[in-house]
Amino acid sequence: MSDDIxxxxxxxxxxxxxxxxxxxxxxxxxxxxxxxRYNGKLNAFNLVAAESALAAAAESEERWRLGAPRGxxxxxxxxxxxxLLTKGWPMLRGSKAIDPDQPWEEDAPSVARLREHGxxxxxxxxxxxxxxxxxxxxxxxxxxxNPWNPATTPGGSSGGASAALAAGMGALALGSDAGGSVRIxxxxxxVFAIKATFGRVPAWPLSPFGTLANIGPMTRSVTDAALxxxxxSEPDPRDPYGLPYHGTDYTNGLExxxxxxxxxxxxxxxxxxVDPEIAALVARAVQVLADLGAEVTEAEPDFTGAxxxxxxxxxxxxxxxxxxFDAAAIAGMDPGLQEVAEEGRGYSLLHxxxxxxxxxxxxxxxxxxxxxxxxxxxxxxxIPAFEAGEEVPPGSGMTRWPEWTPFTYxxxxxxxxxxSVPCGLTGAGLPAGLQIVGPRFAxxxxxxxxxxxxxxxxxxxxxxxxxxxx
Numbered sequence: 112m113s114d115d116i117x118x119x120x121x122x123x124x125x126x127x128x129x130x131x132x133x134x135x136x137x138x139x140x141x142x143x144x145x146x147x148r149y150n151g152k153l154n155a156f157n158l159v160a161a162e163s164a165l166a167a168a169a170e171s172e173e174r175w176r177l178g179a180p181r182g183x184x185x186x187x188x189x190x191x192x193x194x195l196l197t198k199g200w201p202m203l204r205g206s207k208a209i210d211p212d213q214p215w216e217e218d219a220p221s222v223a224r225l226r227e228h229g230x231x232x233x234x235x236x237x238x239x240x241x242x243x244x245x246x247x248x249x250x251x252x253x254x255x256x257n258p259w260n261p262a263t264t265p266g267g268s269s270g271g272a273s274a275a276l277a278a279g280m281g282a283l284a285l286g287s288d289a290g291g292s293v294r295i296x297x298x299x300x301x302v303f304a305i306k307a308t309f310g311r312v313p314a315w316p317l318s319p320f321g322t323l324a325n326i327g328p329m330t331r332s333v334t335d336a337a338l339x340x341x342x343x344s345e346p347d348p349r350d351p352y353g354l355p356y357h358g359t360d361y362t363n364g365l366e367x368x369x370x371x372x373x374x375x376x377x378x379x380x381x382x383x384x385v386d387p388e389i390a391a392l393v394a395r396a397v398q399v400l401a402d403l404g405a406e407v408t409e410a411e412p413d414f415t416g417a418x419x420x421x422x423x424x425x426x427x428x429x430x431x432x433x434x435x436f437d438a439a440a441i442a443g444m445d446p447g448l449q450e451v452a453e454e455g456r457g458y459s460l461l462h463x464x465x466x467x468x469x470x471x472x473x474x475x476x477x478x479x480x481x482x483x484x485x486x487x488x489x490x491x492x493x494i495p496a497f498e499a500g501e502e503v504p505p506g507s508g509m510t511r512w513p514e515w516t517p518f519t520y521x522x523x524x525x526x527x528x529x530x531s532v533p534c535g536l537t538g539a540g541l542p543a544g545l546q547i548v549g550p551r552f553a554x555x556x557x558x559x560x561x562x563x564x565x566x567x568x569x570x571x572x573x574x575x576x577x578x579x580x581x
Contacts, residue, residue: 116141117279118572121187121335124282124521128175128186135175135186139168139231143186145279146233152579155254155265155274157193158200158235166186167231174229177496182228183338189283190275193235194242195219196316198226205240205249220313220347221285221326228342233281237581240445241319241432242287244296244502245273245512250445252555254500257300258573259541266296272329275301277572283339284329289320290425291519293327294531298491298544301533301570303561305328305336307344307554308354309526315349319435320428322352323421324521331572333532333562337361340554361555369563370404372556375484377411384516385493392543393490396504396534399567400453400488400560413489417473417521421513423458423466424524430455447502451511470524477525481550486560489518491531491544507511518546528554532561533570 115123116138119127127133150156171186175364180186180358191197194204196219218226227230240249247255249268257265258277265274269286273296286293288331297304304326318324328339338361346356348559369485376397381384385393402406406566429452433441480487494515512519522529527548534545545564549557 115279117145118331119282120332121184121282121330121338122332124187125183125185128406135168135171135231136165138186139188142279142281149278149357149575149579150280152176152256152261152279153258153274154253155271155278155280156234156235157203157237157252157271158192158349160200160232161233164231164233168299168382169485171229171231180228180229182342183227184225184283184342187230187283188281189225190233190236190272190281190285191222192236192269192272192284192286194287195222195285197232197235199221203251204242205238205251206267207251207443208436216327220315220341223347224342224345225283230283236269236275236284238268238271240448242268242289242292243429243445243448243451244268245291245516247296248500250443256499257496258575259578260381260496261301261579262499266298266496267297268292269331273297273302273414276300276302276329276331277574278575282331283335286327286329287318287324288523289318289324290421290513290523293329293517294491294519294529294544296545297329297531299496299542301542302329302331303333303336303530303532305340305528305530305554305557306522307340308528308551310352311554312316312340312343313350313353315347319432319557320425321430323424325523326396333366333524333558333565334362337365337558342401359555361558364555365562367559369400369560372405372485372560373483374400374405374407375410375480375487376407377409377487377489380411380489380518381414382520383493385490386495389490389493389495389543392535392537393545396545396564396568397488399564403421403563403567410484412477413492414473414521416469417524418513418517420466420469420473421520421524423463423471425513426451426455427458427463428455443520457502473521477527478550485556487548488545489548491518491546492516493518495537495539495541495543498581522548527551528557530561532564534568
């Protein structure tokens with residue numbers, strides 16, 4: 112817990128609001144002051160709505176004064192990734208191809224739920240063009256940087272959201288994840304994020320990347336993520352894939368610990384190469400889980416061929432996206448996005464349907480695996496953050512971002528809940544992440560395990576006066 116208002120968790124803020132010891136206006140001003148001071152160096156926000164945020168905070172302050180808050184997150188400063196519709200604000204998705212001069216009259220489901228619950232929306236956070244890659248830079252907004260070291264990337268595609276959280280620019284953030292896009296930046300910036308079971312959080316409009324895509328909470332604590340998921344998972348009729356609403360309170364049982372759980376530990380998920388420092392930090396974190404009473408065994412599901420299956424789905428999704436634009440608009444887009452879309456256009460329907468069948472087999476394998484194990488843990492990422500503005504680590508011989516994210520995208524294919532928990536710093540002072548994966552629909556169990564680890568191994572945030580000094 113922090114004494115700095117800008118770094119307080121949502122839970123801390125609400126407790127102080129309820130006691131009359133802090134005002135939502137003070138919390139909003141603290142977040143806005145951080146944005147004003149550091150966003151020029153980090154480029155986490157591409158839209159800041161200070162005036163409307165302060166007005167919303169003042170309304171929240173009055174509700175708390177009257178003892179009538181709208182919900183458990185009323186007055187909490189929050190950012191929205193710029194791939195989500197937000198009434199009155201452009202949704203540009205990191206692209207010059209989107210015309211900002213539109214009415215923008217509707218909220219996406221998760222944004223609508225947050226608005227109904229009275230959160231204070233600070234603005235929109237940066238994303239690579241249409242969220243297509245695992246880092247955050249775009250032709251529209253330029254390069255977003257990591258608060259732990261601005262020479263490095265915060266990851267992506269929710270990199271603006273993660274940079275904002277780590278830097279104290281709001282207590283909560285909405286991100287999206289179709290191949291790891293909340294977990295990758297959480298791993299690189301030392302914050303928490305969970306991709307819930309597909310369909311748990313309603314979405315609209317649907318992603319051009321299809322059923323890989325999820326809307327995910329990003330926070331500075333596990334408890335905050337549980338509270339945020341409570342709100343985000345409320346139903347919306349616009350999502351054709353939405354799961355039946357069951358009204359689960361994800362804070363119930365959050366403190367129950369993990370004693371007796373059977374946890375599979377896969378250090379390489381089928382032989383992936385992992386940086387030795389990352390491997391050591393993750394192994395240490397797994398030992399913490401064992402010390403907490405879990406029964407930990409090295410084991411892994413068979414995800415052979417997941418890389419090709421994901422590539423076909425992803426590249427076809429990019430082709431699906433770009434067919435909505437004319438040649439002139441496409442010519443101004445990120446060259447990498449153009450390249451993967453071009454490959455995706457070459458897939459036949461039968462080729463794609465073959466990948467769908469292989470995806471179904473991977474999902475069945477994961478379901479069978481979890482008959483024996485309550486949870487699976489892996490590294491969130493095999494490497495620490497690398498140079499900002501590069502799609503792949505320089506000198507790695509890689510060509511595309513999925514080559515360095517082999518631990519995240521498999522669980523988009525299988526639709527399982529998966530979270531990234533900070534688990535230490537490398538010698539260079541860059542975060543590592545532990546990924547906790549559950550069987551489908553076991554979102555509460557993933558959160559419970561993450562909370563148990565968080566209590567045993569609390570994490571910290573960067574000293575911006577040091578990391579961002581001139």
